[in-house]
Amino acid sequence: MSELRIYNTLSREKEVFQPLNAPHVGMYVCGPTLYSFAHLGNCRTFMSFDVVFRYLKHLGYKVRYVRNITDVGHLESDGDVGEDKIAKRARLEKLEPMEVVQLYAVDFHKVLDDFNLLPPSIEPSASGHVIEQIEMTKKIIENGLAYEVDGTVWFDVEKFAKTYPYTELSGRKLDELLEGTRDNLEGQSEKRGRLDFALWKKAKPEHIMRWPSPWGEGFPGWHIECSAMSSKYLGEQFDIHGGGMDLIPTHHTNEIAQSVACCKKSPAKIWMHTNMLTVNGQKMSKSLGNSFLPEELFEGRHALLERGYSPMVVRFFMLQAHYRSTLDFSNAALQASEKGFQRLMNAVKLIADLKTSATSSFHFEKIKTEVYDALNDDFNTPVAIAALFEGVRIINSINDAKDTITAADKEQVQKLFSEIVFDVLGLKQETTGHSDKVSGLMNLILDLRKDVRTKKDFAASDKIRDELLKVGIQVKDGKEGVTWTSN
RNA sequence: GGUCGGGUGGCCGAGUGGUUAGGCAGAGCUCUGCAAAAGCUCGUACAGCGGUUCAAAUCCGCUCCCGACCUCCA
Known part of the structure; x- marks a missing residue:
């Protein structure tokens, strides 16, 4: 190494x-x-x-x-x-x-x-x-x-x-x-x-x-x-x-x-x-009056923001640039990071449930080496994250049964992602914090939706899905069953 | 004005003398009742002009543009 x-x-x-x-x-x-x-x-x-x-x-x-x-x-x-x-x-x-x-x-x-x-x-x-x-x-x-x-x-x-x-x-x-x-x-x-x-x-x-x-x-x-x-x-x-x-x-x-x-x-x-965080190419500073308070960012209370972004999205956004480069702050950049962050975290969640095979169709060591080489190169987090995304692609692919992984490699992947994503980069899964009531309601709703889908009543089924989306709950019909996420 | 740093594809952002950054967005395909998610494929970018080199976005020179510091500032 x-x-x-x-x-x-x-x-x-x-x-x-x-x-x-x-x-x-x-x-x-x-x-x-x-x-x-x-x-x-x-x-x-x-x-x-x-x-x-x-x-x-x-x-x-x-x-x-x-x-x-x-x-x-x-x-x-x-x-x-x-x-x-x-x-x-x-x-x-x-x-x-x-x-x-x-x-x-x-x-x-x-x-x-x-x-x-x-x-x-x-x-x-x-x-x-x-x-x-x-x-x-x-x-x-x-x-x-x-x-x-x-x-x-x-x-x-x-x-x-x-x-x-x-x-x-x-x-x-x-x-x-x-x-x-x-x-x-x-x-x-x-x-x-x-x-x-x-x-x-x-x-x-x-x-x-x-x-x-x-x-x-x-x-x-x-x-x-x-x-x-x-x-x-x-x-x-x-x-x-x-x-x-x-x-x-x-x-x-x-x-x-x-x-x-x-x-x-x-x-x-x-x-x-x-290096400095910039806004429209200019250093963010109190005296220039272009600074954002974290609270304003989380809640989207700022003229330059269309909506709020969670602390972990912001953290991920910042880690996607090297610490010695200026980083320009914008709504579009934050949005891109939010999607990327969710993709990364979803993949991390998938690892535990991956089905193992006799062989692995990819080289784990290559990814691990890239991650550590990047971090060893003056804490180059953006390159390390890029290497992790290579792993994300493979994890998703294994999940789709298009690639394979051995039990030993799976353990290694689990360890690498946990250590780098959580311990080193300091990211964490953001708990949506549903109450038992919400979970109970969702189970009920999705159960009813399952019934109408069995009857091929797709109009009713889609209405449920569309209406839920309007309140920020996304329903995904996977092969293994229905899942939902809330933002 | 002085000193230093930078200008990379639609956006953000790595890297660097010859080989894929990555994310997001966009297009096509697969899967799906349809979506979403996911996978695959695709755009072939390096401010401009010269020079060095077998080879430069990467080195050198000049030009243009931007920023930081020189005053408190992470």
Whole structure:
């Protein structure tokens, strides 16, 4: 079987995955800032890493997956001028900051649960690690790479860049960043270099969230939390650090700088970045106002949607694109995925009842190899799914007695589909949740319909079928009897 | 403006120097009382223009178009 290879943003190529301390794997993913509801684009990133988490576990690794919660320190604008996002929200809604965080945390977890994401091993919050962030900041000052001005501590990027390739992750040129004209230092705060960012911010009198520190009352900067928490739970060096692509140039670049400045070590071996979800070719984002809330999608409450789509259909839709490609969101694409998802799941259901033969008329190993080769190739879920569909065709064909399968192969197929579809891709059969009453009614109706069909009263029979279809119940007359599905 | 990424059949979306992506939609056939489901067959796509090569959609150059980042953003 092929080796797992992962695309590393640092090297810009796929590298064979070799954990620092096999079988243990440490993975850190930048989580949400809880100042609003998570939209679908946010969900895509966490879903991508959910598959990474699941696949690594499937391969037998003992994964510690840390995904943080940002509940303090994330500013509206750049490190100088903005207001803390959560503090602002709290002020506007007249809530305690922790109330704001709680509201969106509950929603966030519910949504990810709807999408069948596994919870991370540890979900640390920034506000719960202020001490660690202060300690790290102190160390960076000791190492001469940060300075305090009037209660605020700044990271000295230009000094750091003399001994370390500050822009290694983004591939930008430092000179060009320094030359940038979009803002200048005039009229701005006390920081020395235009790229310098805050490790600790002095709290203004009206600021609600504040902690004591060696530099007076204040709160931690946005980037330092991830450096502090990743090193606390995964060590100074760990295997995988992930997040959305938009975090590369600032957040992740600064994270590396902080960790190196503090511990002299680059924190992660592999940096993984997911691409954006787009709507009509444009990035889905809150500021552009084109974002979808998962709830709106499930219920079809959105101008761009003709109707709702279930969480598993959406999950399947997202897995049909590679995590490093943009994925364009549209009604038609969702519809296509819905059909495909149903086809896949129907086939999975069929496996258990397949009749076995003395020989198999297909090569199971070929499908299995294709699936694993795909997943090993930087978690290529769309190709893995394509290989599974080859299996779907065969399963259906066996069910139609046009192909054959041995008992041993059937067991293998069952195992492969169960492990890949459910455990790795994280899909699940969506229970239609009929009550006993509905089932009883359906049995009665179909029984009556059977009677009229025996009498060749097809008009009556078809009327029953057509009327049921109108309320969303589809009747299928198979060779083995009548089945029905409800949506 | 700078940096980076991309333009694939009706739609979504993989891949890549020579061999099938896959899903959805469409056409035909089989099965069926008819439907549905399922199976089989079919469309022969890679923005444009040059170049390299025995061979390019895949490499190189130019042009056009789109996007991301450079400001908070997964």
